[in-house]
Amino acid sequence: MRVFLTGGAGYIGSHTLLEVLSQDHEVCVYDDFSNSEPEALNRVAKLTNRSFETVEGDVLDRPKMRQALIDFRPDVVVHFAGKKAVGESTEKPLMYYRNNVEGTLSLLEGMEAAGCKRIVFSSSATVYGDPHYLPYDEAHPLAPTNPYGMTKYMVELILKDWCTAQDDNTAVLLRYFNPVGAHESGEIGEDPNDIPNNLMPFVSQVAVGRLEKLRVFGADYETPDGTGVRDYIHVVDLAKAHAAAIGFAGDHKGCEAINVGSGQGSSVLDVVRAFEGASGRNIPYDVVERRAGDIAEFYADPTKAYNLLGWKTECDLADMCGSAWKWQSQNPNGYKPN
Ligand code: UFG
Numbered sequence: 001m002r003v004f005l006t007g008g009a010g011y012i013g014s015h016t017l018l019e020v021l022s023q024d025h026e027v028c029v030y031d032d033f034s035n036s037e038p039e040a041l042n043r044v045a046k047l048t049n050r051s052f053e054t055v056e057g058d059v060l061d062r063p064k065m066r067q068a069l070i071d072f073r074p075d076v077v078v079h080f081a082g083k084k085a086v087g088e089s090t091e092k093p094l095m096y097y098r099n100n101v102e103g104t105l106s107l108l109e110g111m112e113a114a115g116c117k118r119i120v121f122s123s124s125a126t127v128y129g130d131p132h133y134l135p136y137d138e139a140h141p142l143a144p145t146n147p148y149g150m151t152k153y154m155v156e157l158i159l160k161d162w163c164t165a166q167d168d169n170t171a172v173l174l175r176y177f178n179p180v181g182a183h184e185s186g187e188i189g190e191d192p193n194d195i196p197n198n199l200m201p202f203v204s205q206v207a208v209g210r211l212e213k214l215r216v217f218g219a220d221y222e223t224p225d226g227t228g229v230r231d232y233i234h235v236v237d238l239a240k241a242h243a244a245a246i247g248f249a250g251d252h253k254g255c256e257a258i259n260v261g262s263g264q265g266s267s268v269l270d271v272v273r274a275f276e277g278a279s280g281r282n283i284p285y286d287v288v289e290r291r292a293g294d295i296a297e298f299y300a301d302p303t304k305a306y307n308l309l310g311w312k313t314e315c316d317l318a319d320m321c322g323s324a325w326k327w328q329s330q331n332p333n334g335y336k337p338n
Helices: 011-022 038-048 062-072 086-091 093-114 147-165 199-207 235-250 268-279 303-309 317-330
Strands: 002-006 026-031 053-056 076-079 118-124 170-176 178-180 214-217 232-234 254-260 285-288
Touching: 002 011, 002 062, 011 026, 011 038, 011 076, 011 235, 026 062, 053 062, 062 093, 076 093, 076 235, 086 093, 086 147, 093 118, 093 147, 118 147, 118 235, 147 170, 147 254, 170 235, 178 199, 178 235, 199 214, 199 268, 199 317, 214 268, 232 235, 232 317, 235 254, 235 303, 254 303, 268 317
Parallel strands: 002 026, 002 076, 026 053, 076 118, 118 170, 170 254, 178 232, 214 285
Antiparallel strands: none
16 A cells, blocks of 8 residues: 555654555655654665655645645545643643644645545544553543644544445544554664653653652552653654554544553563563662642553454563563664764
C-alpha cells in the first residue's frame, strides 16, 4: 500500500516507518522536524536499505499538506504529528487545540482532495481519565483530565463523524499506553528536546550520567509498592500494531478504537530495578511529592487488539529497558553529535 506518515521522523513515527518499509509498503513522511531530527530518517533508510519520500511541512500549512497528499496519492494515512506534553498543554491549551485538532481537520480535508479514505490515528489511553474500573477496555467512559487528552478525545469524535458521514471511510484509533524502549539496533530511539517529562527517558539519562538523580513522584499510592503503576509497551511492539492496523484499514470500513498495551502493570520502582539490571548502572532516586494530575494506576485490556488485529505485545520490561539503554549509551546526546 501507499502509506503517508505525518510525524514520521518522531519517536513512534520513526519506529513505525522502519516496520512499514520492511513490509514493502511505499512511504511518504510529512514532518516539520519541530520535535524530531532528519537524522532519524537517514538512519531508518540505512537500516532498511529502502528509500522513501520526505516532505518537510507543518500540519497547519494546509496548502502544502494538501499538495503533498495529492502528489503521493496514499491508500492510508498514519497520523502521528501532534504536540504531546501533558504539562505544557495545561499552560498553552490554545496551541494544543490548534495543532492537534485543526491539524487533523486540515489533514482530513487534504485526504478528501486526494481521494484517501483510510486513517490510523495516534490516540492515547489518556482519553479514559480517572479509572472507573481496571483494566480499561474500549467501552470505559471517556473523560480526559487535561487539554492534551481533550485534543485526542476531540479528534476521536471528529473521526467517528467522518466515518458516519461516508460509509466507505475508515479510521483506526490506536489508544497507546506508555511507549518506551528503542529499536534493537540502538540506532533510533526517543530523543526529548529538553529535560524529559516521562519516566523511561529520565531514567536513561540518569544511567548515562546526563542527569543526576531520578525524582519518584509519590510512594504513598495504593499500589503494591506505593509508586505509580503503568502499562509500558515496547515501541517496536507499538510499531507492529500500526502495521497491523494499516492492514486492517485496508479491508474494513468504519471507526474502531483499539487499546495498544500489554495488560501488565509495572511500578516506578519496577522500572528502576529493571533498568539497573539492563544497564549494570545504579539509578539514584529521591521520593518527592506526587505530581499534580497523576493517576495511581492504569493498564489496558488488550483483548480487542488481538481479536481485530491479531496483535499482542511480545517484549517484556527487561527488553524495553535493555533497548532503551542500548540507544542511550550509543547516543548519549540523542541524534545530536556526541
Ligand atoms: N514518574 C516519576 N518520575 C519522573 C517521571 C515520571 O516518578 O521523573 C512516574 C509518574 O509519576 C508515573 C510514571 O512514572 O507514575 C509514568 O510517568 P510518565 O510521565 O512516564 O507517563 P504518564 O503515564 O504520566 O503519561 C504517559 C504519556 C502521556 C499519556 C499517558 C497516558 O506521557 O502522553 O501516558 O497514555 F497521555
